[in-house]
Amino acid sequence: MGAERLCRVDELSGVAMTSPDPMKKKHKGLPLVSGGLVSMICECPPYRWAASRCYRWGLQGRSLTVMVPYLWLVLLFLAPFLIVVKISFSEIRIAIPPYAPLFEMIDGLYVQLNLHMANYQRLFHDDLYMHAYLSSLRIAVVSTVLTLLVGYPIAYGMARAPKSWRLPLLMLVILPFWTSFLIRVYAWIGILKTEGFLNMFLLWTGVIDEPLVILHTNIAVYIGIVYSYLPFMILPLYSSLEKMDHSLLEAAADLGCPPHKAFWKVTFPLSRPGIIAGCFLVFIPAVGEFVIPDLLGGSSTLMIGKTLWSEFFNNRDWPLASAAAVILLLLLVVPIVWFQRFQSNRSQLGE
Amino acid sequence: MIEANSQEHTVFAPWNEADKEPFVRIENVTKKFGNFVAIDNISLNIFEREFYALLGPSGCGKTTLLRMLAGFEIPTSGRIIIDGEDMSKVPPHKRPVNMMFQSYALFPHMTVEQNIAFGLKQDHLPKAEIADQVERMINLVKLNAFAKRKPEQLSGGQRQRVALARSLAKNPKMLLLDEPLGALDKKLREETQFELMNIQEKLGITFVIVTHDQEEAMTVSSRIAVMDSGTVAQVAPPAEIYEFPNSRKVADFIGDVNIFEGRVADVQADSAQILINASDVPVRTGRSVEAALGETVWVAVRPEKMIVSLNPPKNMTENVLKGEVWDIGYLGKLSVYHVRLQDKRMVTVAMTNRYRETEHTITWEDSVYVSWAPNASVVLMS
Numbered sequence: 001m002g003a004e005r006l007c008r009v010d011e012l013s014g015v016a017m018t019s020p021d022p023m024k025k026k027h028k029g030l031p032l033v034s035g036g037l038v039s040m041i042c043e044c045p046p047y048r049w050a051a052s053r054c055y056r057w058g059l060q061g062r063s064l065t066v067m068v069p070y071l072w073l074v075l076l077f078l079a080p081f082l083i084v085v086k087i088s089f090s091e092i093r094i095a096i097p098p099y100a101p102l103f104e105m106i107d108g109l110y111v112q113l114n115l116h117m118a119n120y121q122r123l124f125h126d127d128l129y130m131h132a133y134l135s136s137l138r139i140a141v142v143s144t145v146l147t148l149l150v151g152y153p154i155a156y157g158m159a160r161a162p163k164s165w166r167l168p169l170l171m172l173v174i175l176p177f178w179t180s181f182l183i184r185v186y187a188w189i190g191i192l193k194t195e196g197f198l199n200m201f202l203l204w205t206g207v208i209d210e211p212l213v214i215l216h217t218n219i220a221v222y223i224g225i226v227y228s229y230l231p232f233m234i235l236p237l238y239s240s241l242e243k244m245d246h247s248l249l250e251a252a253a254d255l256g257c258p259p260h261k262a263f264w265k266v267t268f269p270l271s272r273p274g275i276i277a278g279c280f281l282v283f284i285p286a287v288g289e290f291v292i293p294d295l296l297g298g299s300s301t302l303m304i305g306k307t308l309w310s311e312f313f314n315n316r317d318w319p320l321a322s323a324a325a326v327i328l329l330l331l332l333v334v335p336i337v338w339f340q341r342f343q344s345n346r347s348q349l350g351e
Numbered sequence: 352m353i354e355a356n357s358q359e360h361t362v363f364a365p366w367n368e369a370d371k372e373p374f375v376r377i378e379n380v381t382k383k384f385g386n387f388v389a390i391d392n393i394s395l396n397i398f399e400r401e402f403y404a405l406l407g408p409s410g411c412g413k414t415t416l417l418r419m420l421a422g423f424e425i426p427t428s429g430r431i432i433i434d435g436e437d438m439s440k441v442p443p444h445k446r447p448v449n450m451m452f453q454s455y456a457l458f459p460h461m462t463v464e465q466n467i468a469f470g471l472k473q474d475h476l477p478k479a480e481i482a483d484q485v486e487r488m489i490n491l492v493k494l495n496a497f498a499k500r501k502p503e504q505l506s507g508g509q510r511q512r513v514a515l516a517r518s519l520a521k522n523p524k525m526l527l528l529d530e531p532l533g534a535l536d537k538k539l540r541e542e543t544q545f546e547l548m549n550i551q552e553k554l555g556i557t558f559v560i561v562t563h564d565q566e567e568a569m570t571v572s573s574r575i576a577v578m579d580s581g582t583v584a585q586v587a588p589p590a591e592i593y594e595f596p597n598s599r600k601v602a603d604f605i606g607d608v609n610i611f612e613g614r615v616a617d618v619q620a621d622s623a624q625i626l627i628n629a630s631d632v633p634v635r636t637g638r639s640v641e642a643a644l645g646e647t648v649w650v651a652v653r654p655e656k657m658i659v660s661l662n663p664p665k666n667m668t669e670n671v672l673k674g675e676v677w678d679i680g681y682l683g684k685l686s687v688y689h690v691r692l693q694d695k696r697m698v699t700v701a702m703t704n705r706y707r708e709t710e711h712t713i714t715w716e717d718s719v720y721v722s723w724a725p726n727a728s729v730v731l732m733s
Contacts (some may be wrong), residue, residue, distance in 0.1 A: 091715040250423055251456035255470030255521065265469075269460045 017135055035242065047108070081329070088322035091116045099319050119323035122141040123333075129307065129324060133331065136304040139218065139293075140286040145223035147282045150226055151233035155274075156267075159241035173231050178241070185224055185295050192220050193298070216298030232281040240274030241267070304328055352619050359559060364588075365398035372435075374399040374557055375420070375525065380429035382415055389415045391581035392429070402551055402558045404568040407578035408604070413561045414453075417527050420559065421450045434524055444473075449523035453530040457502040463513050464498045470521040470634035471602040475644075488516040490517060491550065508539050510572075519550070525557040531681045545572050565605050569593070569672070577601050593653075598733045609657070609698050610731070611650045615642045622725060624669070625650050629696050635669040637726025649731040656727035659688050659713060664722045670673060672698060672721040688713070 041047055054064065091100040091114070104112045123129045158169045176184060191197045191214040199211040214220050244267065252262035290305030297303070304324065311321035367370045375394035376648045382390035397403045406414040418424045419431060422443035431438045449470070457466050459538035467488050471481045489498055502510055505626060511531065518526055531547070532540045548571050551558045564566050568575050569589040577584045577592065577600075585592060585601045598600035599610055599729035613634065623640045624633050627650060634650050644646055658664070663670060677697065678689035681704075688700045698721055713719060 141631075245454065245456065247452050247454050247456040248458060250443070251450075251452055251458070251517075252469070252687050253423075254421055254448075254450045255517070256444050256473035257469070258442075261473075266458060272460075 031141050041264040043312035084322045087223055088119055088326050089117070090319050091113050091118070092317050092319050097318070098316050108238075116319065119320045121322060123323055123327060126303075129304075132302045132304045132307045133327070136287050136289075137331070139221060139225070139285050139301075139303060140289075143222050143229070143286050144279050144283040146222060147229055147233045148279060151230055151237055151278065152275075154230075155234045155237035155241055158238050159244070166242070173234050173238075177231065180226065182291065185228065186291055188220070188224055188227065188296060189215060190222065208323050215296065216301075218297065218301055219305075220298075220303055224296045225286050225289060228236045228292065229282040229286060233278040235269060236277035236281065237274040240271045240277075244270050280336070285334075287332060289326060362660040363400070365401070366396070371398060373397060374401075374434060375418075375543040375559075376432040377416070378430050378432065380426045380431060382412070382419065382424060382661055383427045388581050390419070390426075393581075394429075394585055395576060395586065397557065397559060397585065399557055400478050400549065400555055402560070402571055402573045402576045404572035405559065405561045405578060405589060406565060406568040406575050406604075407521065407563065409563055412578075412581040413563075413578050414529060417450070417559065417561045419531055420525075421448060422446050444659050447523060448525040448527055449521055450529065451514050451518040453533060455502075455510050455534075457510060457513055457517070458500055461501050462501055463494060463505070464556055466502070467517045467520050470517065474521070479494065484520055488520045491519070492516045496516075507534050508543070511535060511543065511660050515547075515550075519554065519556070522554075523556065526551075527560065528558060528560040530561055530563070532562075532564075535607040540567070541570075547571055569605075577604060579604070595729060596651065596731065599649055599651070599731050602729070607632045607654050607699055607701070609652045609654065611652075613650060614647060615640060615644050615646050615648055618642070618644065623730065625730065627727075628692055629692055630672050632671050633669050634728055635725040636728045636730050637724070638730070642732065644729070651729045651731055652723055652727055654687070654699045655685075655703075656724045657698070657700040657702075657720050657721055659690065659702060659721055661712060661717060661719060663720050667722055670725060670728065674698065674719060674721060676715055676717045676719055679713075679715065688719075690719060 042051075057068070061086065070340075086102055087099055087301070090102055092098060093100045100114060100116070101116055106112050106116060107117060107233065109174050120260065154173075156227070158173075161169060189196075193199075194213065194215070196209045196215070198214070199208075204209045214223070220314050248266050249259075249262050252266050257265060287305060288305040288308075290309045293301045293303040294309070308324050308328075311317045364548055375395075375397035377393060377395040377397075378392055380393050381388065391412075393412075393416065405416060406526055412644065415424055415463050419426055419602045420433070420438075422438065422441060426439070434507065438446060461469065467485045468481050471484055476484075479614055486579040489495055492515055494509060494512055494516065497505060497509060502513065505513065515531070528547075532543055535543060544567060547558070558571075559649045560568070569592075572589060574586060575592050576586045579600055584604075585597045587595070588595070592601065596605060596608075601612065603607045610683070611625075611634065613625040615623060616626045616633060616638060617624035620639055620652050622638070623636045623642075625636065625648060626633050636650070640648065659676070674690040674692040676688055677691040680687035680689075683704070687700050688702070690698045690700060694700060701719055
């Protein structure tokens with residue numbers, strides 16, 4: 001009681017505390033485990049200084065823990081994004097950096113804000129960009145669906161495999177990551193080109209008489225995206241299928257539901273979180289993908305990622321490229337936020 | 352009063368009726384998992400409207416047997432006939448039985464109503480009929496206030512009720528219950544036992560329950576099959592299992608028992624005398640035994656059928672053991688005495704505390720006599 005009061009008085013007066021007694025009391029506010037090493041760290045001056053500061057600002061273990069991800073997002077996502085937004089509103093200039101500043105001093109008296117809207121205007125008026133956006137969305141949607149179709153049976157098979165097989169199978173799914181992404185996409189050129197392995201094999205078996213033209217078409221892009229992003233689909237699907245209680249399927253069978261119907265009525269709905277997570281993990285990077293369309297796609301393959309790349313590096317038009325990136329982000333974020341709201345409303349209704 | 356007495360009271364015992372056709376016939380069923388024999392050549396008959404318990408320690412094969420009735424396991428050999436139909440080739444979703452799972456296996460993405468309706472929807476019944484039956488089931492298990500909830504929003508006891516309602520919704524000919532009360536606390540378990548019995552009586556459905564809890568099996572069932580490492584040790588109504596176990600295993604598994612090894616010394620028409628190794632005083636039984644003189648047998652006596660006294664019981668030359676009180680366990684309504692015989696063997700005696708503790712005269716290290724009536728001793732041949 002006495003110590004508590006002492007503590008409170010000190011907080012009010014705001015005097016930095018050096019006496020060991022109230023300090024010890026202070027540590028109670030932090031979730032510390034008393035133990036050899038921990039107490040050693042707790043006793044060292046920098047820690048005590050930091051802890052007392054944090055405590056005075058009302059920061060305790062919980063809020064500190066919550067702060068870490070926020071800090072991460074602000075520093076590594078929000079700040080760069082704001083810089084990109086800033087660039088998107090400026091004018092192109094042949095200089096370093098290649099854009100005009102947003103704020104300009106005039107006569108040493110006024111600060112002029114130069115909001116240059118022309119980049120956005122061009123994006124909406126030039127058909128090229130709109131086509132690139134739509135074509136990216138279409139390619140991303142199609143390849144996400146294809147990845148789901150390919151990934152679901154694999155994840156299902158893995159989840160139903162004997163326990164001792166599951167870890168090796170999981171390793172096999174992750175194994176391609178050990179090789180460079182670029183090399184793997186390059187390898188597909190060797191497989192898909194006119195005199196590539198696929199055509200040679202099909203000609204040899206006699207399935208086709210003339211080699212198929214796959215490379216430098218959208219089909220090659222689909223193949224490349226499905227191949228590259230398959231693990232991102234399989235892993236969340238596997239984790240949601242694997243934790244499903246097998247007795248649920250027995251219960252369904254017991255209640256008169258044949259196995260193929262039980263799949264659609266029980267397994268599939270219960271794997272929904274995995275499907276959603278997997279689709280997001282594939283769809284979002286696929287929309288902005290530029291390596292795969294660049295290497296496997298043809299001249300007719302239009303994707304916003306590739307367009308962005310050429311604006312940035314070939315035309316050195318940073319403002320326009322930034323505007324394109326901002327629109328791309330909005331295109332992705334808005335539906336996702338809407339979807340999440342819809343999801344949380346649904347789960348609240350269920351209660 | 353007189354009228355009530357004059358009414359003939361028929362006992363439910365279809366297994367004693369010679370011409371009665373069993374509802375389920377398990378014929379020479381063996382189940383192997385690799386080299387492990389889970390079920391070893393079991394044959395059982397279960398009759399209509401029975402509450403049949405499969406009782407045994409974990410790993411005795413009782414759940415495997417139940418899962419074979421549901422169709423989740425296929426017998427390695429032998430066959431199972433339910434309601435006159437051979438079930439060997441019938442998959443689980445076409446069997447006229449329903450099962451209540453130990454884990455309840457409720458569909459987490461469906462509400463209570465949807466869970467109960469699931470089985471009915473598989474039969475493509477009209478919507479109104481499904482709704483009626485679901486409501487009837489919800490009333491039966493008293494879950495009206497929770498119909499729209501998901502399983503995760505229910506307590507363990509409520510989930511158990513949903514599982515029961517779901518498995519009963521299709522009016523199965525037989526309900527299989529796999530440790531249905533295992534996850535409930537003791538008080539709720541006892542309440543639910545009586546509720547299960549009421550529901551079974553009300554609906555007239557054959558129940559087969561798997562349990563490792565002998566008290567539960569004794570309370571609910573019409574007959575108990577005591578199982579041990581893939582075989583059936585004894586099938587009988589609860590009282591018979593308890594009073595007349597057919598082997599040391601059954602006697603030991605069901606309740607507490609004192610077992611004495613001995614040799615047959617005398618066989619009469621209505622009694623027998625056994626010389627036991629533990630004492631010079633012979634043991635008299637209330638029934639004759641089918642054993643040759645000198646054959647090794649075991650005498651089982653339940654603790655509550657024995658009496659501990661400080662003075663030698665009057666006029667008794669048999670069924671008396673001398674010993675020393677080693678331990679006393681006071682349980683309120685009864686006291687359990689561990690009496691050490693002269694050859695250091697322990698005998699457990701349970702006596703109701705009919706008098707107040709203050710008048711208790713038996714205490715530690717007292718020399719006492721343990722005695723019992725001849726009809727309390729059961730002779731076991733194995």
